[in-house]
Amino acid sequence: MNAYTRNQGTEVISRDKMQDKRVKLAGFAARISGMILLIFLAIATQMHLRVEIERMNKRATEIRAEISLLNVQCTNLRNRKEKLTSWQNIHNRIQHYKLGLREAEHDQIAYITLEAPRAVRKTLRPVQKTAGRRMAKRGRQEYAQTSR
């Protein structure tokens, strides 16, 4: 009886404990796995970001080098333009090609000024009836501006 009772009791107790342990272990394992996963994810993200940063830095350096090269080329072209447009150079060309150019007399020159085309439309925008006095005033101002 005692033995049965003891055995019975022991059996019951050990089963519960095992169950409890398994659950705890599973929970612990899950938490650890989660943490490891998080750490892994964090590290992976960090690595990815670093790679990305590195790649972008490299690209930025390349673009900077390209810009600097373009600047140098621009400077070179500007200097060439300045040399070519200097009067000395033009004069030499005129002499070399024996161009029969002479300066114009004053009355032979006429100056014309071309005004830049305006993007603003010149027609009066119809004023809405419901707009009231404020809109009407705005319309007048707009007309005054466009027809200036």
Add this chain to the structure above:
Amino acid sequence: MTGYISIGKRVKFAFGIFCVLFVFLAYHLYGVQITRHDELYAKAREKYTIETRKENVRGEIFDRDGNLLVGNSPVGSIIADPCAIEKGKEQDTAAFLAQELQLPEGEIYQKLKAKEFTVIDKHGRKKTRKKRYVLLKKDIPFDIFEQIRDNIAKAKIRGISCQVSLKRTYPKATMLANILGFTTIDRDKVTARSGLEKSFDRNMSSVAGKVKYERSRDGKPLVFGEISRQNGHDGYDLYLTIREPLQAILEEEIDKLMAASKAAHAYMVMADPYTGDILAVAQRPTYDPNDRSQIKSNVMGNPIVEMAFEPGSIMKPFAISGALDMGIVRPDTIIDCENGLWSYAGKKLRDTHKIGRITVAEVIKESSNIGTAKIAVEIGEPRLKNLLSSFGFGQRTGAPLRPETVGQFYRNPTKISITRYPIGQGLSVSPLQMVRAYCMLANGGYQVKLRFVDRIVHANGTVEKIPVQKGNRIFRRPETTSEILSMMRLVTEPGGTGTAAAVRGYHVAGKTGTAQKVVNGRYSSKVHTSSFVGIVPASRPRFVLLVTADEPQGAQYGGAVAGPYFSSAAERTLKYLRETPEVDYETYDANLKLAKKRELERKVRIWAKEREERERRKAGLSAKTPVPAVRQTAKPARRNNSYRKSQTSVRRSYTPRGSRNYAANNGRRG
């Protein structure tokens, strides 16, 4: 029991060892952190900190409209690292580079082969070092350099690098060279040598940026390793008041002047009389700053500020304008020019030709020394000195060019100085001082400060405008300017000394000047300075132009030497400035024809009178009794006819001494 005892011993033993190690560690840490801190810290700093230097760009110089005058041009250099070139490939590399760089193959091969060099350290020991840097070719034009770089990259040659650097360039070559100056490289440092480059060196020099940071073993900067940062900046850009098209005109005209006159020096200065802006300056001899191998020291200066010269007759309008302003004379006041010879304080003063009694306007037109001297005597010594000082003589112009002369003004005045200074003798001025003085005549008598620099543009884009300074007014009477300009207009009209300087369609108010130069302490009759200064158009002045030829060969008179080139330069400038003619060409030509006819008639009258005089002498008849030289002092400013009548009566009442031998003014002289 035994086991417990042995464990306790082991623990104690281990504890003891740890204690000893800890003490050793503490001692060592003390040594490292405290005793040798400075030494080790310095070593670590030296090893792991690095300073990078970013060179910035020197400022550039532009004309007023933004045309480049001095810039930085990219050039390439080819550099070799002999240690990086594989053994046995030196010959091939040398052959390739020789073809690309147009250099002898043997020379390159020798450079590439030498992979080590010997140095002597501070203890006098010889050490061999690896050669990692050999400059093969420098200053390659960028267009060619780009091709070479591409070819080297395609050939995949190791140990050859291409470097781009900036070189100072002067795209307009000789244009404005003396004013702009140039820079040289002295121990890797840009040094300004002359001109504006030198004057504005501090502003135009760039400041190099410096970054000091800690680096990792592979040389990369640590993320938070920056120790210090000093931001640099580019040099400031200068925008001059010079206008390139006008400068080109003057450069061309001065070349023609030099070719025709074969002068030792020549200069042309053009300025805006109202703002004092120097619009163009041409000087000869000059040089090409891009090719300095041929430069001689005597061509590098700026005669317009450094050289003082005796101005001669171009000085005359100042004393006369002062006399007009003070009310001492009027344009039609008669001055007796003593028939070309006058004594003052025991010294003789001569005119270049015989002149009798003429008006003040004709004194300017005929460029009479005696007439001007007499007017100056009337002004008086102290007032004359003040007058000339107010025109800026004896004072620096403030031009940003060094050294600048103040000239010689009232250094050692004598009794006759009052008669010599107004005619431009005994004093010396710089060409810029003269231009400034003429600007004052042209702008209504306001003192003006000459400007070379219009604005400075900082590296961050901020524009610093150099202000125009308007000075005090010299003339008290508002009519003085118009009167003196009207008188000066006669100089370029028929009968004047500077007819060659006339510009079709415009009235030119100008003055010729022919100054004898002092050679061995005496005025030479062979060596001259010939000048012409003009204000164009006379009615609404746009610019003042001074043309001077120093020691011209052949013709010597200012009107003949400088006049034609003044005329040509002024005409072209007026066209460029779109200045509409004051008189239409038909009217101008008709007026000119009429004036020439009148002048011829006047000469015919004079010749007839002279002939009559000669015949009378031959016949033994006495000449008219000469009248003592009487200067007609100015009448009170009356504008009605009664003044003219009184003048006429004055003319009738005296028989002019000069009229007896009134010389024909065949040669118009300044």
